[in-house]
Amino acid sequence: MNRDDSLTLDNQLCFALYACSREMTKLYRPFLDELELTYTQYVALLALWEQDDVTVKQLGSRLYLDSGTLTPLLKKMEQAQLIVRARDAADERNVRIRLTERGGTLKQKVCDAQQKAFSRANIPAEETKELRDRLTRLLQQIHQTTTEE
Amino acid sequence: MNRDDSLTLDNQLCFALYACSREMTKLYRPFLDELELTYTQYVALLALWEQDDVTVKQLGSRLYLDSGTLTPLLKKMEQAQLIVRARDAADERNVRIRLTERGGTLKQKVCDAQQKAFSRANIPAEETKELRDRLTRLLQQIHQTTTEE
DNA sequence: TAGAATTACATTGTATTCAATTTAATTTAG
């Protein structure tokens, strides 16, 4: 197999990731629509349920997103009364994000939505664990590369 | 582990996919920038190098993208003289996409770019094959689910 | 065969993503 023959769509890990990620989002969409959540709002909530009262910077670090994406997202989530945004009195540069009661109590419904999405596609939870861990390692490997000077 | 405890970011296959796909795109970006290609243009070219002279519909089916994404993308690729768009005389509903000479000859440079991206992140080509195939199977499984009525 | 249904593409509107720049606050150095 020469260099040219290997340059096919099905040979590209990046394309498998790109297409699979988008299809996964489409799988979630109808269940998230019922909760009036976008996919990005969903992952932001996942992060906040794990650690509440974080700065935009910290949230971005967890989600691999920057303020250009997060600022408008978080403003919409505040309008939807999922979170509250407030400048940190101790360091006015920081904006702290806190879940509202509504944002907190949505967790159980989102958990149900996630299970429905997976069962709809017949994705066995166990079978995905290794795949998930492998992707997480690859993610960190790439991220380390792209954030080196 | 109850239902709530499993609802963490690191437990979500969807998040691993979402974050990993975006980081992979960032890894490619500097190399594609040199060729004045966006990531989506890159995957469109990969598809066209495999099969040239296809309709927008066929290309969308291959890339899992619809005309809402492809029409503006292909117009820009036409402006950049990578492709030509033309209505099919036999069925005026179809728009056929053909590579230009410039679009065709870019293949070798893109091949080099792809290798540079992978070597920069120390991703061994062999090690990724299984991961890629696994993702492709998952992609098809989800796609089949979401395209059922 | 004429109207209905379907198909392919284009358009519109909403929501990201991200690089690059700007602004304001804080920290560091001289």
Add this chain to the structure above:
DNA sequence: CTAAATTAAATTGAATACAATGTAATTCTA
């Protein structure tokens, strides 16, 4: 202590994605 450097968010502009709708061409069907 004060100017320079750094940091955190916000803003801006370009390029996607995708659902929903519109339009024109083709096919189906009564």
